Amino acid sequence: MRGDPRAVRVRWTFSGDQPSRVGRGHLLDGDLILTATGVTDRDLAAVRVQLAGSAQEYRCEVVWPAPETGLPAPVRAGAVVLRVTEPGWNRPPGLPPLRWGQLASNRPGCSVEVAGGLNGVVNVGAAAKRQRYHVTVERTYRSRIGDSSIGAAVLCNDLILGVVVLVETDREWAWLNAAPVPVLLAQPGFRELVGPVVAEAAELQPVLEHPELSGARPPPATDRVEVVSGLQEWCGSDSWFSVRLLVASNTSERTEFVNELLVALRNLGWSGGSLRESTARPDLDVAGHLTVPTLLVVDNSEHRSGQLLDLVEAVEKRSRPAGGAVAAAKVRILLLAADDGDWWEDLRSEHWLLRDLGPGVVMSLPARPR
Structure with a gap:
């Protein structure tokens, strides 16, 4: 599998003496970035993104879910969309088209890639029950899993299927819980923000x-x-x-x-x-x-x-x-x-x-x- 050419690094900074957190994100069209907070009830001071291969960070604002009172505000765990507000922001050239997807079959064990070079398998049955994609990461990648995976895109056949919102680990295995694209599209305000979106069937792409x-x-x-x-x-x-x-x-x-x-x-x-x-x-x-x-x-x-x-x-x-x-x-x-x-x-x-x-x-x- 190939890496995610739209992957970015996201740094969350919180008020007071609360430690910052680094995660991932996925460039959408324009100046929007899909990511996830991975934290609950912290007061957000700032959020910045960094493109691959660059030391420059760009300040962003949370535009979805719409903040009720503006920053700083408590941040709830889950998927969010950022907008880059820093002057001088330039999208990397030559990005492939943004294509949204969904799992469209009940075949077990759909192989996916998580931004950061991680390979895994989605348990489709669990996804249907929980409205989450439950990604089991291959054992060889266990040592590379942590909070830095939160916000990463889940990809299959060049389609983005969802975004990682939670990480679970034990001694040998790791699991990533991702919010699926169809669930995001059903949330108020998401589709209006990201524009016309069609979720293609990931399993059909090879045929x-x-x-x-x-x-x-x-x-x-x-x-x-x-x-x-x-x-x-x-x-x-x-x-x-x-x-x-x-x-x-x-x-x-x-x-x-x-x-x-x-x-x-x-x-x-x-x-x-x-x-x-x-x-x-x-x-x-x-x-x-x-x-x-x-x-x-x-x-x-x-x-x-x-x-x-x-x-x-x-x-x-x-x-x-x-x-x-x-x-x-x-x-x-x-x-x-x-x-x-x-x-x-x-x-x-x-x-x-x-x-x-x-x-x-x-x-x-x-x-x-x-």
């Missing part, structure tokens, strides 16, 4: 293509609006699993349209993207463990029947878990192809989930006006 998606796109043509609306209604239907085939001969127009659809769905809390053609069968197993509504897009489907059947087989695991219960999260598979010829009929005959898809399964994408 998806990564086109640059943006919420600010030109509106689709009127006839395409109807197709987008129809697919959104399809995604929102009650069934846990469904497939649609979208026919369009122009590859670039298919890609453009799918990006429009993915942006619309992400703004509604869905995850997903276009499946990589090179994805190996074992990597598709994640599709059988999804816990958030997901749209998986398969382009050039007429040439990928083998991979499609592997994908459907992975998704089918959700219909036969122990106890017979079906997972609540919806899974939609959107196929893109130039036609709905013999390959489509042959594919549907290969798996029971594809045989009875109901009416309106095949849709056509109107050509964009020139």
Whole structure:
């Protein structure tokens, strides 16, 4: 795993004779920094941040949660957002895009990295119960764990999943409790401060293509609006699993349209993207463990029947878990192809989930006006 290029050092100074504390933080966009206090009921005198490789410290203020009376004020343990107020602040150049994420499956043992070069594993079951990510750090890193890890970002596949708010240790092991991004986004004022945020599914990143998606796109043509609306209604239907085939001969127009659809769905809390053609069968197993509504897009489907059947087989695991219960999260598979010829009929005959898809399964994408 790689280090966190957005990591900063955070120094908290308290009033009176209370000792200062050094922790970590994660650069957001603009002059904002996500970190955590790690202390309770201390009167804050000042907080400063230091970029990697620099001796310069920059004074900051706490802007979230919003202080009621201004500094100095008691600081409660938990995630906070700082704003740099020191003149002369310059963000380091060449930072990768800020991407937010969440754990979107119930597979045990998701590997993560904590800023500072620590590797660990998240117990997803415990996370669901406590609304915290419980990160077990590998034994070899035990000696490097302490209060200085508080405020560090928890990363997975280039996504920030959360921020460390508590450290627990014993002789051999260490555990980090992190506030997850979805929990932060649900708190009053957080989303308004950090701007439009979409929490991508971390476990899906290795199997998806990564086109640059943006919420600010030109509106689709009127006839395409109807197709987008129809697919959104399809995604929102009650069934846990469904497939649609979208026919369009122009590859670039298919890609453009799918990006429009993915942006619309992400703004509604869905995850997903276009499946990589090179994805190996074992990597598709994640599709059988999804816990958030997901749209998986398969382009050039007429040439990928083998991979499609592997994908459907992975998704089918959700219909036969122990106890017979079906997972609540919806899974939609959107196929893109130039036609709905013999390959489509042959594919549907290969798996029971594809045989009875109901009416309106095949849709056509109107050509964009020139």
